Amino acid sequence: ETGVTQSPTHLIKTRGQQVTLRCSSQSGHNTVSWYQQALGQGPQFIFQYYREEENGRGNFPPRFSGLQFPNYSSELNVNALELDDSALYLCASSLNTLNTEAFFGQGTRLTVV
Amino acid sequence: AQSVTQPDIHITVSEGASLELRCNYSYGATPYLFWYVQSPGQGLQLLLKYFSGDTLVQGIKGFEAEFKRSQSSFNLRKPSVHWSDAAEYFCAVVLNQAGTALIFGKGTTLSVSS
Numbered sequence: 001e002t003g004v005t006q007s008p009t010h011l012i013k014t015r016g017q018q019v020t021l022r023c024s025s026q027s028g029h030n031t032v033s034w035y036q037q038a039l040g041q042g043p044q045f046i047f048q049y050y051r052e053e054e055n056g057r058g059n060f061p062p063r064f065s066g067l068q069f070p071n072y073s074s075e076l077n078v079n080a081l082e083l084d085d086s087a088l089y090l091c092a093s094s095l096n097t098l099n100t101e102a103f104f105g106q107g108t109r110l111t112v113v
Numbered sequence: 114a115q116s117v118t119q120p121d122i123h124i125t126v127s128e129g130a131s132l133e134l135r136c137n138y139s140y141g142a143t144p145y146l147f148w149y150v151q152s153p154g155q156g157l158q159l160l161l162k163y164f165s166g167d168t169l170v171q172g173i174k175g176f177e178a179e180f181k182r183s184q185s186s187f188n189l190r191k192p193s194v195h196w197s198d199a200a201e202y203f204c205a206v207v208l209n210q211a212g213t214a215l216i217f218g219k220g221t222t223l224s225v226s227s
Contacts, residue, residue, distance in 0.1 A: 004156075009214030033215070040201050042117075042217030043157070043220055092215070099207050099215050100164070103154035110177065 003027060004093050006105035013081050013112050021076040021108045024089030031055070031097050033076040034066060037088040049074055052099050068104070079112075086112045119204055119218035126194045127226050134189040134221050144206035146187040147215065148178055151201045157177030160202075163187060174198070180188045 003026035011021050025032050031050045037042035045058035049068035063079040072093070078085055088109050092102040118137045126132050138144060145164050149157040161172025168180040178189045187204060204218040 005166070018120070035215075040219075042205075042219045043148065043215070045214035048213045058214060075178065092157075097213055098161075100162070104149075104158070106154075106156045109154075110155060 003093060004103050004105035005103065006089075006091050006108050007102075008108060009106065010100045010109045013110065015081055015083060015112055017081050018077065018079045019081060019110060021078075021089050021110070023076070023093075023105060025091075025093030026103050027030045029093035029095055029103070031094045031099075032068055032072065033092045033094070033099065034044070034074070034076045035090040035092065036060070036082075036085075037090055039087070045092055046076065046096065055097055055108050071089065080110045083112050086110060117131055117204055117206055117218040118223050121221045122219070123222045123224065125224040125226055127209075128194050132189075132191045132194045132223070134202050134204075134223070136187045138185050138187070138204075138206050140185075140206065140208060143182060144208050145178075146178075146180060147205040147207075148172065148176070148187075148189045149172075149203045149205060149217075151203065151220075154199075158202065158218075160189070162174065182217070188227055190203060192227055194223075196225045196227065199223055 005024045032048040033048040037043040047057040048055045052068045063076045068074045088107045090107045091105045094102040147162045148160040201219045205215045
């Protein structure tokens with residue numbers, strides 16, 4: 001049990017729709033990172049938030065956006081969903097931006113049909 | 114190109130046998146190195162990490178890993194595998210000069226036979 005919780009655990013969306021995924025970070029952690037894990041692949045870095053500001057972004061289009069709130073919880077928003085967005089989305093919280101000890105949530109399984 | 118490579122996609126080991134999972138990285142400087150484990154439908158759990166110092170690091174669940182600078186490798190080992198070790202294992206790095214992202218390999222699936 002890492003203390004990082006993600007919601008929902010599963011959801012199904014239609015191509016073109018928008019989705020919001022949520023993550024509650026571990027107590028005391030001010031950094032949240034989001035990853036996309038396609039089936040059979042390793043997680044791919046989407047972006048990181050540190051103290052409510054974006055602090056690094058991977059090779060994902062602008063329709064992937066995020067927020068971090070004053071309590072350090074975070075949201076990942078994806079607009080104009082595409083079939084290839086189907087994946088497990090993982091949130092990781094850490095005490096610092098170097099991820100020297102990142103704790104992952106269980107993930108949200110998104111299926112786009 | 115800069116990358117993390119796990120050469121073995123799938124490994125099967127008999128219960129009680131030893132295990133070694135390979136990981137190589139191709140970066141100019143030594144990054145921070147990690148091994149994570151993922152059980153089906155679960156998130157990632159950190160097994161161990163290397164930042165500097167002693168090149169043999171101990172982790173949870175009886176795992177250890179050895180950093181070899183000359184080979185740009187960080188292989189994961191366990192002397193005696195248990196059935197509960199069956200899972201997906203990911204090697205990851207953070208480029209400590211410009212942190213933020215964990216960069217993962219594609220993973221190795223470990224199956225344990227009885």
